[in-house]
Amino acid sequence: MMSKQFAERTLKATEAGIADAFAVSDNADLISFAGGFPDAGLFPNAEMGDAFKEAFGNTQNLLQYHGDHGYQPLREQLAQRLSNDGTPTQPDDIILTQGAQQAIDLVARMLINPGDGLVVEAPTYFGALGAFDNYDPTYYEIPMQADGMDMHALRKALMAHSFKLIYTIPDFQNPTGVVMSLAKRQELLRLAREYNVVVLEDSPYRWLRFTGEQLPTLRALDTDDRVISLGSFSKILAPGLRLGWASGGQKWIAAIAALKNGADLESPFMTMVAVSNYLAHNDLDAHLAKLRAVYQAKKDAMVRVLHQELPAGFSADDPQGGFFVWLTAPAGVDMGVLLKDEILPQDHIAYIPSKNLYPSKRVVNAARLNFTGEDAATIRTGIARLSAALARATQPTVTAALS
């Protein structure tokens, strides 16, 4: 029971249950496919330790306030990398943030007056909803299809309502793993121009493609500075760095910087220096190739067991990259209720039920499964156990039918 002293957004936040995604049971048997945890065995601990040591050894005013948009050499390195990826970027087009999560919060803060229209994919990243909720938008959910957002539904929504912002994860979408097709990327931008809407492209998984051809970013296709792109070191180096970025036109970056002052003054200079040192002395592309190989093998392990063991009526997608497999249950099966009542307490398996991934909470028969956090053997064990639990819970036994 919340006190009336709290603001309304606080009630939403305490109900939103982002923390639940990272909840672990005390049971040592728990196998969690819930959080978006990278494989900690792949973190470059020693190299990053050296990078911090170098930072402390020879950086003037390392621990002082610095202000501005973040350590200039790191913004130069990032600009080069984004440009090489096909999105021409200058260092001044970038601001460094506390993970991409803070950038989502700041972009919403920059644009959303209470009640303003906000398009989200349905389902979408629940952490983005946790940020957006603070600014009281009017959500419009656009269904996801196998090649990205339903553009007919988007056009209809844009014709019928007024919007400030479209939030999309075009590469290996969280939670569905879907990649938006080139045709839909182009159509999305046409619509955004026609209806004068800003596009927030959240792309933490882009450089984790296992198979298939990379497509241009929305910002690469943008012709009139209406796309703000987000990236993060969380999935490609380590989340504990808490370092991400927003890139886009300088009018956006300047406003985000002004709002970041009020939010936390600035990001830690020492971390930005250390990550810059890491990038100077290590081959990030080689590191990414290693991540892709390990994560593809884990994804293959998960999808193979799912396709073998899932009971009739269930299906699972096979993504080309990213962190997540999308599991769909037969209509009428509430994966959230199943999780809470049976699968977590009895089977010690965790996942994110689809209900939390729609602002409207309207879809209950699906779930997000993360395949990066656990090792391949554990994934096989866990998915077999989950499949058996789903069979038990949803297929009445002969005994039950006769009783």
Add this chain to the structure above:
Amino acid sequence: MMSKQFAERTLKATEAGIADAFAVSDNADLISFAGGFPDAGLFPNAEMGDAFKEAFGNTQNLLQYHGDHGYQPLREQLAQRLSNDGTPTQPDDIILTQGAQQAIDLVARMLINPGDGLVVEAPTYFGALGAFDNYDPTYYEIPMQADGMDMHALRKALMAHSFKLIYTIPDFQNPTGVVMSLAKRQELLRLAREYNVVVLEDSPYRWLRFTGEQLPTLRALDTDDRVISLGSFSKILAPGLRLGWASGGQKWIAAIAALKNGADLESPFMTMVAVSNYLAHNDLDAHLAKLRAVYQAKKDAMVRVLHQELPAGFSADDPQGGFFVWLTAPAGVDMGVLLKDEILPQDHIAYIPSKNLYPSKRVVNAARLNFTGEDAATIRTGIARLSAALARATQPTVTAALS
């Protein structure tokens, strides 16, 4: 000219000019009393480098997500320190944040619906206004006196309007340097109880007292969980760590944690581990004693020259601790206009004009001078130059009078 695409709060933020406080001119002669910069020569660089090295050497999952309220051993060390300072605190009463700045933002986010009443001291910390502005409060300014907020004015305001929150900096207030008396601390809490208002006690300077007796914190005097206290390592270790904390009743801390999830998921675990290591191996009290000695000498240097050189009609306070001296000019002198038109471009001196320190912008004839960032010799040179500039700008010469 802001685009109509921006939210209203963005206009406020880009006008608020927090960034200006840290602005430096390109002139090598510039002496800045503007920012609240600690003396970088006092940062424990080597010790902190060792603390990071230790963290990288032997901490499991150092770079993984961890969630929760921050590294438990550090919360234990902080709880012990706060308890020793007379404010009984459990580790679970604490959440670690991106500096105290983020804690201000999150407390406002937790409590303030648009239009809700918010009491601030007048003048106050402009960074707090930069955070509060995002949540669209109705500000009520309570004038500062030599012993803290004017309690008669506070009582009148509480009788006349409805309030959610009182924001106060009771120890070495930013910007006035004032310490709230014990009688006023008690009266403030009586009023807060009577009118059911939450109190946000922002105390980054508390452990930097040069002279006089320490008074109990508001949270130590609190009897019904209505005070949330903020602290920071920025002024006592180094701001580049970006590490602060909120402490208070667990209903507040839990709500702040939920909102922090949406803001940036969590603070960097590696930094919390490193600061915990630092505290385990170093004597923070000895470090604080060194800071106090150095800062007192700088403060003495600044106040001595001010008292010798300021022209007639100007006055400067002599604070017992903290980071700032408050300078008052004769009525009618606009210290902001003087800064912009003459003192910054001609005399290469920077300070924070009082106008930015009132939500109403109603007081223009005062300024905040920081004494910690520059060395004592530079302070003497700068204050002599500032005094001469103020004399030149405000006392018409005989020539001018005759012309």
